[in-house]
Amino acid sequence: MLRRWSGRKVGxxxxxxxxxxxxFAPLVVVVLISFNATSNMNLQVxxxxxxxxxxxxxxxxxxxxxxxxxxxAVATALVSGVLGLTGALGAVRLTPRWxxxxxxxxLVPLAFPALLFAVGLATFYHAIGIGFxxxxxxxxxxxxxxxxxxxxxxxxxxxxxxxxxxxxRDLGAGSFxxxxxxxxxxxxxxxxxAMLLSxxxxxxxxVIAFFTAGSQQTLPLVLYGRINxxxxxxxNAIGSVLLVLTMALAFMAARVSVLEVP
Amino acid sequence: MTQQAQPVAGEAAxxxxxRPGRQGSEARPPRRRTSNARRRRVGTTLLLATPAAYFVxxxxxxxxxxxxxxxxxxxxxxxxxxxxxxxxxxxxxxxxLRVFYFRTLRIALGVSVxxxxxxxxFSHILMYVxxxxxxxxxxLVLVSLFGGYLVxxxxxxxxxxxxxxxxxxxxxxxxxxxxxxxxxxxxxxIAVAMLNYLIPLGVLPIFSAMQNISPHLLxxxxxxxxxxxxTVRTIVLPLTTRGLRAAFxxxxxxxxxxxxxxxxxxxxxxxxxxxxxxxxxxxxxNWPLGAAIALTLIASVVALLGILFGLxxxxxx
Amino acid sequence: MRCWxxxxxxxxxxxxxxxxxxxxxxxxxxxxxxxINPASCNGVTLRFLGLAGEDGKAVTKAFQAKYHMKISETxxxxxxxxxxAIKVGQPYDLMTVPMWxxxxxxxxxxxxxxxxxxxxxxxxxxxxxxKNSLIQGKNGDVYGAPIAWGDGPFVYNxxxxxxxxxxALALTQPQxxxxxxxxxxxxxxDVLAVEDxxxxxxxxxxxxxxxxxxxxxxxVANAQAFTSSYQDGTDRLVSGDVPIDMSGWEAMVNFAKxxxxxxxxxxxxxxxxxxxxxxGIPTTSAHxxxxxxxxxxxxxxxxxxxxxxxxxxxxxxxxxVGLVGxxxxxxxxxxxxxxxxxxxxxxxxxxxxxxxxxxxxxxNFQDWANAWQSITAGQ
Numbered sequence: 011m012l013r014r015w016s017g018r019k020v021g022x023x024x025x026x027x028x029x030x031x032x033x034f035a036p037l038v039v040v041v042l043i044s045f046n047a048t049s050n051m052n053l054q055v056x057x058x059x060x061x062x063x064x065x066x067x068x069x070x071x072x073x074x075x076x077x078x079x080x081x082x083a084v085a086t087a088l089v090s091g092v093l094g095l096t097g098a099l100g101a102v103r104l105t106p107r108w109x110x111x112x113x114x115x116x117l118v119p120l121a122f123p124a125l126l127f128a129v130g131l132a133t134f135y136h137a138i139g140i141g142f143x144x145x146x147x148x149x150x151x152x153x154x155x156x157x158x159x160x161x162x163x164x165x166x167x168x169x170x171x172x173x174x175x176x177x178x179r180d181l182g183a184g185s186f187x188x189x190x191x192x193x194x195x196x197x198x199x200x201x202x203x204a205m206l207l208s209x210x211x212x213x214x215x216x217v218i219a220f221f222t223a224g225s226q227q228t229l230p231l232v233l234y235g236r237i238n239x240x241x242x243x244x245x246n247a248i249g250s251v252l253l254v255l256t257m258a259l260a261f262m263a264a265r266v267s268v269l270e271v272p
Numbered sequence: 273m274t275q276q277a278q279p280v281a282g283e284a285a286x287x288x289x290x291r292p293g294r295q296g297s298e299a300r301p302p303r304r305r306t307s308n309a310r311r312r313r314v315g316t317t318l319l320l321a322t323p324a325a326y327f328v329x330x331x332x333x334x335x336x337x338x339x340x341x342x343x344x345x346x347x348x349x350x351x352x353x354x355x356x357x358x359x360x361x362x363x364x365x366x367x368x369l370r371v372f373y374f375r376t377l378r379i380a381l382g383v384s385v386x387x388x389x390x391x392x393x394f395s396h397i398l399m400y401v402x403x404x405x406x407x408x409x410x411x412l413v414l415v416s417l418f419g420g421y422l423v424x425x426x427x428x429x430x431x432x433x434x435x436x437x438x439x440x441x442x443x444x445x446x447x448x449x450x451x452x453x454x455x456x457x458x459x460x461x462i463a464v465a466m467l468n469y470l471i472p473l474g475v476l477p478i479f480s481a482m483q484n485i486s487p488h489l490l491x492x493x494x495x496x497x498x499x500x501x502x503t504v505r506t507i508v509l510p511l512t513t514r515g516l517r518a519a520f521x522x523x524x525x526x527x528x529x530x531x532x533x534x535x536x537x538x539x540x541x542x543x544x545x546x547x548x549x550x551x552x553x554x555x556x557x558n559w560p561l562g563a564a565i566a567l568t569l570i571a572s573v574v575a576l577l578g579i580l581f582g583l584x585x586x587x588x589x
Numbered sequence: 590m591r592c593w594x595x596x597x598x599x600x601x602x603x604x605x606x607x608x609x610x611x612x613x614x615x616x617x618x619x620x621x622x623x624x625i626n627p628a629s630c631n632g633v634t635l636r637f638l639g640l641a642g643e644d645g646k647a648v649t650k651a652f653q654a655k656y657h658m659k660i661s662e663t664x665x666x667x668x669x670x671x672x673x674a675i676k677v678g679q680p681y682d683l684m685t686v687p688m689w690x691x692x693x694x695x696x697x698x699x700x701x702x703x704x705x706x707x708x709x710x711x712x713x714x715x716x717x718x719x720k721n722s723l724i725q726g727k728n729g730d731v732y733g734a735p736i737a738w739g740d741g742p743f744v745y746n747x748x749x750x751x752x753x754x755x756x757a758l759a760l761t762q763p764q765x766x767x768x769x770x771x772x773x774x775x776x777x778x779d780v781l782a783v784e785d786x787x788x789x790x791x792x793x794x795x796x797x798x799x800x801x802x803x804x805x806x807x808x809v810a811n812a813q814a815f816t817s818s819y820q821d822g823t824d825r826l827v828s829g830d831v832p833i834d835m836s837g838w839e840a841m842v843n844f845a846k847x848x849x850x851x852x853x854x855x856x857x858x859x860x861x862x863x864x865x866x867x868x869g870i871p872t873t874s875a876h877x878x879x880x881x882x883x884x885x886x887x888x889x890x891x892x893x894x895x896x897x898x899x900x901x902x903x904x905x906x907x908x909x910v911g912l913v914g915x916x917x918x919x920x921x922x923x924x925x926x927x928x929x930x931x932x933x934x935x936x937x938x939x940x941x942x943x944x945x946x947x948x949x950x951x952x953n954f955q956d957w958a959n960a961w962q963s964i965t966a967g968q
Contacts, residue, residue: 022401026409029394033416033471036427039437040419043427050848052430052828053437093323100319103312110581112320113514114574119331120525121570123549125669126563130334132677142679153331156323158473158522165477165515169484185315199407200480203414207476210417220670221677225636225661234422235664236641240844241426241820249420256418260411267407348945349696368959371966426824433830453767456830457814536821540773540812541967547773548962554669555774556958557697559676 037253044246051241062247071232072248078144079213079229086151086212087205093152094159095201099193102167113164116157124217127153132221142224150218155208162207166200202263206256213252342563349557359564369565372545373572379459379544380527383466387523388516390467391474396508399482400490410479413472421469425536428465432456461537466527473526474519481515482508517584521577528573545569625707627886630656630879637662638671639685643736643866645887648895652886658879666818675699675871682880686733686869688938689776691724695732696945700869702730703881710888713907718865723940733867734884736893737902738938739920741862742854744837746826753833757857758784760835761807769833770825771808773815775961776862776941777835778805783859783939791943791957798952802960809964820844826852839920840901863938865905 039053047057066072101112119127131150140146178188194201216230223231233245345354363369394413398406431437432455439451454460485508493503509516531546538544549569553562633656637644641664646653653659663681665671668690675681676697686700694700705711711719711734718724718735725731745753750768754760757780760769771777782790782801793801813831816822822834823844834841837854845852856862868887870880886892888905894912897904903920904913947953 019401022397025393026397026402029390029471030409030412030416033413033468035431036424036468037416037419039427039430040423043423043430048847048849049844050827051426051824052433054435054828055849093326096319097323100316100321103316113518114521114578116327117521117525117577118335118570118574120522121529121573122335123529123531123546123566125550125553125673126338126566127331127334129559129673129677130337131330132674132679133337134334136678149330153327156327158476160323161518161521162477162480165512165518166480166483168481168514169511171484196483199410199483200476203410203476203480206411206414207417207473210414213418214421217670220663220665221674221679224663227663231663235666237666237818237820239641240847241422241824245420245423249418249423253415253419256415260415261408264407264411349693350698368963368966368968371968429824429828429830433828435829453813535773535815535817538814540809540815540965543773543815543965550669551958551962554667554672556955557672557693 040246041250041253044243044250046243046246049240049242051243062243063251066244066247066251071227072229072244075227075229075232076248076251078223078226082144082148082151082219082228083209083212085145085148086155087208089148090152090155090159090208091201091205094156094163094204095197097156097160098163098167101164102170113161116160118157119153120157124154124215128218128221131218135222142222142226144223144226144228146222147219147226147228148212150222151208151212151215154215154218155211158207158211159201159204162200162204163197166197170196199267202267206260206263209256209259338563339567341559342567344560346558346560351558351560356560359560360568362561363564363568369545369548372543372548373569375542376528376530376544376546379463379466380524383463383470383527384520384523386467387470387474388478388519391471391478391519392516394471395475395479395482396504398479399485400487403487410475413475417469417472421532422536424468425465425533428461428468428537429456432461432464457537457539457542459538459542462533462542465533465537466530470523470526473522477515477518477522478512479515481512485511517581520580524577525573528569623707625709625882625885626878627652627656627882629876630658630882632657633876633879634659634661635682635876635880635883636680637683638674638681638871639665639683640866642900643685643868643896644683645736645868645883645892645896647899648892649883649886652883672697672699675873678873680873680875681871682874682876683883684869684871686724686867688721688723688865688867689941691733691867692940692944694869695726698872700732701872701874701877702726702732703734703870703884705731705734707881708734708885708888710885710890710893710906710908713890714888714905715907717938718905721865721938723938724867733869734888735865735867735905736887737897737900738863738865738905739838739840739902740856741860741864742837742839742856744822744826744834744841744852744854746829746832747851747853749829749832753855755855755858756784757781757808757835757860758804760833761804761811763811765833766811767813768831769812769835770814770816770822770831771812771835773817773965774836774941775805775957777808778802778957778960779939779941780835780857780860780862781805781808784857791939791941792947792951793943794950795952798956798960802964805960806964810967823848823852826850843901861939862941865938866900866902 042053043051044062045058045060046055047059047061048055097112101109104112128150135141135146174192175188178192179185183191214230215228216234219228219231229248233248341351342359343355343357344351345356345358398409402409429436433439434451434453434456436455438455439448442448442452443450489507490503493507494500498506529546531544531550534542534544535547545565549562549565552558552565635658637660641662644660644662646660646662649660668687671684672690672694675684676699684700686694714735718738721735724733724735743753754765757777759765778801779791781804782793782797785797785800785804787793787797787801814825816825816834816836819838819841822837823841825831826834826841827845827848827850839854842852842854868884870877870884874880887896890906890908891912893904893906894909894914897909898914904910942957943951943953945954
C-alpha cells in the first residue's frame with residue numbers, strides 16, 4: 011500500500027468532495043423541489059408535501075411508462091454492453107491505423123442531431139416495414155450508447171495484459187473459461203460503468219422514442235409531452251425515484267467489481 | 273481486412289510473437305502456431321463483425337437517408353428529389369452559420385479541456401491516493417448522470433438565478449452587493465451545466481484506463497527517485513492516452529451537438545449550431561439544408577479530432 | 590466487393606423511393622356532401638399528435654363509449670418533431686394545427702382538406718377563426734377546425750414592475766436591459782413593424798424591413814433570454830428572475846396562481862397577436878371518415894366549451910361562450926365575433942410572418958428566416 015503524508019490525502023479528499031458537491035448540487039435541488047407543496051419549480055416555497063409522489067404513483071400512464079423505460083434502459087445497457095465488448099476485444103489486436111479508424115467511427119452518432127437520426131431511422135423502419143414498438147426504440151438507443159461503451163472498453167483494454175490470457179490458454183483453459191474468469195472480472199468496473207451510462211442515456215431519451223415507440227410510450231414521452239399543460243414537480247418526483255433506484259444499482263455494481271490488475 | 277497477429281504493444285516483441293523465454297526448451301510444432309494465429313484472426317474478424325453489422329444497419333443506413341435528403345432541392349416548405357449542391361454551399365459559406373459554429377467550437381474546446389483536467393485529477397486521486405474508497409466513489413460519480421435532464425436544468429436556474437442559492441451565498445459573503453446577473457442566461461450557465469453533465473463522462477474512460485496501471489508501478493518509480501510529477505508525466509499519462517482521448521472526444525462532440533442547454537440556460541445570443549440545425553429543419557421545413565448542416569458538422573468534428581490527436585501524437589513522441 | 594456495391598445501390602434506391610413516397614400522401618378532401626357518419630368509428634383507435642389536452646379525450650367520453658372507440662395520444666411541444674413524424678409517413682388521424690404553422694403544413698402536405706359542409710356546427714364558429722385565411726389553402730379549402738384561441742399579450746410581474754411599458758419599441762432602451770424575455774421567433778418583428786406604423790406588416794419593403802431588423806437587433810441584445818414555451822415563461826416570472834415576458838398568454842396568469850404568484854397581462858399598442866389552434870386530419874391518416882366524425886362531435890357547443898375550459902383558452906363556438914368554466918372567463922370575445930377578411934387578419938389573428946412567395950420588392954418568409962438567423966448570430 012502506498013504510504014503518503016496525510017496532507018496529500020486531506021487535499022485529495024477536499025478535491026474529491028468539491029467535485030462531488032458540484033456534481034450532486036443540482037440533484038439535491040431536484041429532490042428538494044419534489045417536495046414542494048405548490049407547483050413551484052424553485053425553492054421559494056414554504057410548504058412540504060408528498061403530493062407529487064402521490065400523483066405519479068396514482069397515474070397509470072406514468073407507472074406503465076416507467077416500467078417500459080426501465081425495460082428499455084436495461085435492454086439498451088445489455089445489448090450495447092455485449093456489442094461494445096465484442097467490438098473492443100476485436101479491435102484491440104488491429105494495426106494502429108485500423109485501430110484509430112475503428113475507435114473514431116463509433117463517435118459519429120454522438121455528433122449527429124438526434125432529430126435527424128430519428129428521421130433517418132424512422133424512414134428506414136418504414137421502408138422495411140418495421141412498426142412502432144419499444145424494441146424499435148431500444149435498437150435506436152443502442153446506437154447512441156454504443157460509442158460510449160466501445161470507447162470506454164477500448165481505453166480499459168489499452169494496457170490489458172494479454173499475456174495472462176496466453177498463460178491461461180497454455181495451461182489448458184478454453185476460450186470461454188478464460189473470458190469468464192480473467193477478462194470479464196478485470197474489465198468489470200469499465201463494463202458496469204459503461205452500462206450504467208447506457209442506461210442514463212436511454213432513460214431520458216425523447217426524440218428516438220417519439221419516432222419509434224408508438225403507443226408503447228416511454229417515460230420521457232409521457233412527461234415531456236405534457237409540459238404545455240404546466241411544468242410541475244411531478245417531474246422532480248420521478249427524477250428522485252430514478253436517482254434512488256440508480257444509487258441502489260450503483261452500490262451493487264461497486265460491490266461486484268474487482269478492481270486493479272495485481 | 274488483413275492483419276497480422278501483432279504482439280500487443282508493451283510486451284517485448286519476439287521474433288515469433290510468443291512470450292520471451294519459451295523458445296527452445298519445448299518441441300512446439302510450427303503448424304500449431306500458424307493455426308493459432310489464423311484462429312485468432314478469424315476470431316478477431318468475427319468479434320468485430322457483430323457490432324459492425326449492427327452499426328451499419330442501424331446507423332449508416334439512416335445516415336444514408338439523410339445524405340440523400342441533403343442533396344434534394346428545397347422549394348416552398350417542401351423538398352423535391354432534384355440534385356443540388358446548394359445546401360452544402362450554404363452550410364459551408366453562410367456567415368451567420370459560421371458565427372454559430374465558432375461560438376460552439378470555442379465553448380466545446382474550453383469545456384473539454386476543463387473536463388479532462390478535472391477528471392484526470394479525480395481519477396488519479398481515486399486510484400492512487402484514496403484507493404480504499406475508489407469503488408464507491410467511481411459509481412457515485414456515474415449515479416450523478418441520472419435524475420432527468422429537464423429538472424436538472426431547472427435546478428441550475430434555481431441555483432444560479434437572481435434569487436438563487438449562489439447569489440444568496442455571494443451576497444452573504446459580501447463578494448457582491450447585488451445579485452450577479454451573468455450567472456444565468458449566459459455562457460457561464462451553459463458551461464457550468466455542461467461540466468456538470470460531462471465530468472462523469474470524462475472520469476469513466478480515464479479511470480477505466482488507469483485500472484491497468486498498478487499502484488506498484490508508481491511506487492517502484494518513486495522508489496527509484498522520480499518525483500510524483502515525473503512519474504505521472506512519464507508513466508501514467510502515456511499509458512492512459514486512449515482514455516484521455518476518449519474523454520476529450522466525448523466532451524467535445526457532446527458539446528458541439530448540444531442544443532437543449534443553450535436553449536434553456538443561455539442568453540439570446542448564446543445559441544449553438546445545434547439550435548440552428550433544428551431551426552432549419554423545423555421552422556422553415558428545410559430538411560435538405562438541415563441535413564447538410566448536420567453532416568458538415570459531423571465531418572468537421574471528426575476531422576478536428578483527428579487533427580488534434582495527430583498533433584498530440586507528434587508532440588508527445 | 591461487387592455484390593456489396595449492388596446491395597448498397599439497391600438499399601439507397603429503396604430508401605429514396607420510400608423517402609419520396611412518404612412525402613406525398615393523399616390530399617383528397619374527405620368524403621362527399623353526405624352526412625357525417627360516426628358509425629365509421631366503431632372499434633377504431635384514433636391516433637392523435639399534438640399538444641396535450643387538444644385531443645379532447647377527457648371531454649368526449651360519451652362519444653368514445655357509444656362507438657367503442659379510443660383515442661391514443663402522442664404529445665409534442667415542438668413542431669419540427671411533429672411535422673417530421675408525418676413527413677416520414679407515420680400514421681396519425683388527428684393533429685394539432687397551430688395557426689402560425691398552418692400555411693407551412695398545408696404547403697408541405699401534412700394535413701388534408703376538411704369538408705366543412707358536413708360539420709354540423711361549422712356555421713356557429715366565430716368568423717374570426719373559421720373564415721380565417723391562415724387555415725385555408727390556395728383554392729379556399731379549409732384544413733383545420735378551430736378549437737381554441739388565445740391572445741398574445743405580454744405578461745408581467747406587478748410585484749416587480751407595476752407599470753410595464755405598452756410599447757414594444759420601448760424595450761430597446763437601455764433601462765430595460767435584461768428585464769424581459771421572449772420567444773425565439775421572428776414573430777416579434779411583426780410587433781415592431783406594426784408599432785412603426787407599417788400598415789401592411791408583415792409585408793414589408795426592403796427599406797421598412799431594414800428599419801425593423803435594426804430595431805429587432807437591439808431588442809434581442811437587450812433581452813435576458815429566449816423562453817421555450819409559455820410554461821417556461823411562467824416559471825421565469827414566478828422565480829423572480831425576470832419581470833416581463835413579451836410572448837405571453839392569458840393562461841399564464843392561471844398557471845402562476847397555482848404556484849402562488851400573481852401575474853398580470855397587458856397588450857402592446859395596436860397589437861393583439863392572437864393565435865388559434867385547430868384540429869386537422871393528417872395526410873397519413875388511416876381513418877379520415879372517423880376523424881371527421883370525431884371533430885364534428887368536438888365542435889358541439891357543450892363539448893367545445895368543456896374542451897376550451899380544459900385548455901384555459903377561448904372557445905371557438907359562439908354557442909359555447911355562456912357554457913365555459915370560470916377560469917376561462919378571462920377572455921374577451923370581441924375580436925373573434927367580427928367577420929374577418931384577409932386584410933383584417935392583420936389585427937385580430939395576424940400571421941406574423943410573410944408567405945413564401947410575395948410580390949416583388951416585398952420581403953418573403955425566407956428573408957425573415959435569414960434575418961432572424963443573423964440577428965441571433967449577433968451580426
